[in-house]
Amino acid sequence: MTTSPPADAHLREELTSRESLAKGNFLEVRRDTVKLPDGHSATREYVVHPGAVVVIPLLDDGRVVLERQFRYPVGQVMIEFPAGKLDAGEDPLVCGQRELLEETGYRAREWARAGAMHLAVGYSTEIIHIYFARGLSLGERQLDHGEFLDVFTATPDELLGWCRDGSVTDAKTLACALWLQNTGSGAWALDWQGDSARG
Structure with missing residues (x-):
């Protein structure tokens, strides 16, 4: 045949x-x-590139959790959603849970996989998996040695304004802002799972 x-x-x-x-x-x-x-x-x-995960953490009042971090290759402090690279063989959801806790101190009660993006298809294999997290509870951050970043919150409208005026230029955060806008309006649905769910 x-x-x-x-x-x-x-x-x-x-x-x-x-x-x-x-x-x-x-x-x-x-x-x-x-x-x-x-x-x-x-x-x-x-x-x-081994791949990575980015998390869109949603607070109960509608704000999102963001970070400010100096990125050496571009020589500037960037506004970003929490993210990190996958360890060998690591489940993307497990990576997202780990990175959210380490970088921000937050744990989430529920998670939803949104999708994935290829960051630079002309010169990199990097794929970033996008997750939403809600039902957040704050604990202690567990930053890696040599990791320095500020954690802050913003409304979705504030974030979209920074995307529009060029304050946010990080590609993964721009893509996540699109997801945030469309899920917030009800145009795109998410399948929420408890924190023990896998990818």
């Missing part, structure tokens, strides 16, 4: 060789040689 090729076959590139250019503690830079759809060859240089 034969099957028809996928509709995107005329766009796909085929790996012919791979070279590792650099490998750090959690990132690797690769240069692949690929065969293009027209038969020609090209190189693709990209960063291999």
Whole structure:
């Protein structure tokens, strides 16, 4: 029995060789040689990333929990939702629960997976899983050694205003603001689960 090729076959590139250019503690830079759809060859240089999770923490009064953190590559303090990279083999929900507690001190009673985003498809494999958290209770933060950040709260309207005026330029936070806006209006639904639910 034969099957028809996928509709995107005329766009796909085929790996012919791979070279590792650099490998750090959690990132690797690769240069692949690929065969293009027209038969020609090209190189693709990209960063291999383990993936990450971002959390949109909702307080009972409607505000959201945000962070301010200095990001060395861009040389500035950024406004962001809590987030962190996945450990090897880690469930994204477990990562989100861990990062929320470590960075903000909050635990959540309920979680909802919103979706995922590819952050920089031209040069990175990074995927970020998006979770909402509600029913928050505040405890002690457990920051990693060498981690410095401020935790604060804002209304969704304040956050959207900062997205509009350029105060927020972090891509994951901009994408989460879209989710927040659409779930808040009822346009997009979430499937809430207890805190022991998995992804």
